[in-house]
Amino acid sequence: MAETARETGVEGRIVNVSSTIHSWFAGDDALGYLDRVTRRKIPYDPTKAYALSKLANVLHTRALADRLREMNANVTANCVHPGIVRTRLIRDRDGLITNTVFFLASKLLKTIPQAAATTCYVAVHPAVAGVSGKYFADCNEAAPSRLGASSEEAAKLWSFSENLTAEKIQKMMSVHVSAGGFRLQVQSSNTDRGMALA
Numbered sequence: 001m002a003e004t005a006r007e008t009g010v011e012g013r014i015v016n017v018s019s020t021i022h023s024w025f026a027g028d029d030a031l032g033y034l035d036r037v038t039r040r041k042i043p044y045d046p047t048k049a050y051a052l053s054k055l056a057n058v059l060h061t062r063a064l065a066d067r068l069r070e071m072n073a074n075v076t077a078n079c080v081h082p083g084i085v086r087t088r089l090i091r092d093r094d095g096l097i098t099n100t101v102f103f104l105a106s107k108l109l110k111t112i113p114q115a116a117a118t119t120c121y122v123a124v125h126p127a128v129a130g131v132s133g134k135y136f137a138d139c140n141e142a143a144p145s146r147l148g149a150s151s152e153e154a155a156k157l158w159s160f161s162e163n164l165t166a167e168k169i170q171k172m173m174s175v176h177v178s179a180g181g182f183r184l185q186v187q188s189s190n191t192d193r194g195m196a197l198a
Contacts, residue, residue, distance in 0.1 A: 002073035011129060012075035015122045016061045020081045020137065022054035023145035030055060030147060031160050038164070058135055058144050060161075062154035065133030076132035078122050081142070084108060085115040 005012040030052060036042045037049065061079040068075050121139040122128050135144040147153055 002068070002071060002075050005074040009074070012073075013123050013128075014061075014064065014075065014077040015119055016057050016077070016079040017119060018057035018061070018079040018081060018135070019054040021051050022058050022148055024048075024051035025055045025145075025147065030059075030153065031156055034160070055145070055148055056157060058148035059150075059154040059157045061135075062133045062148075062151060063158040066151070066154070067158075068132065076128075076130065078128070078132060078134050078136060080118045080122055081135070081137040082115040082118055083110040083138070085110045085112060 001012040001014070004010075025048065033042075033048070034052060034056075037044055058079050061077050064077040068077060118136050118139050122136050131141070134141050135148065136142060143149065
């Protein structure tokens with residue numbers, strides 16, 4: 001994307017969808033919590049995990065924007081809260097309680113076009129040209145949570161993600177070198193695939 005933006009002179013825009021629910025993560029040690037859950041040292045809490053995933057969207061966007069600036073890329077990265085909208089994603093949850101809650105909250109819910117408006121605004125509106133690393137809601141820049149606003153937490157998440165990814169890749173791949181060439185062994189969850197090169 002950075003190369004295409006440079007060649008065309010047209011700003012590239014990355015828009016990550018987060019949620020105001022990112023502020024539900026109540027803790028100062030987001031990465032410590034993530035590490036403990038990943039390594040199965042503490043029980044998985046779906047609500048806390050969802051809030052943390054949305055916080056990770058906000059922090060990732062901030063760190064990505066920093067890296068794009070360092071590259072002098074003509075690309076921005078921002079994240080948005082689309083609002084609360086009833087979609088078919090919860091179709092399996094239809095029932096008296098869910099339907100009652102959504103009926104009572106219907107005046108607060110957004111339609112799908114309303115929910116898409118902020119994403120579209122950040123993706124194409126001229127007023128957002130050059131704006132990067134920000135959080136938007138209702139087609140306006142908004143303040144993320146205290147943790148979501150932390151450049152230090154964003155940098156720590158980026159580093160944590162790189163290390164975790166490297167660990168996973170290292171476990172999946174091994175290279176066997178011999179006099180006649182080398183063999184790359186890639187392990188997936190259900191089969192091993194190999195490629196011999198001379």
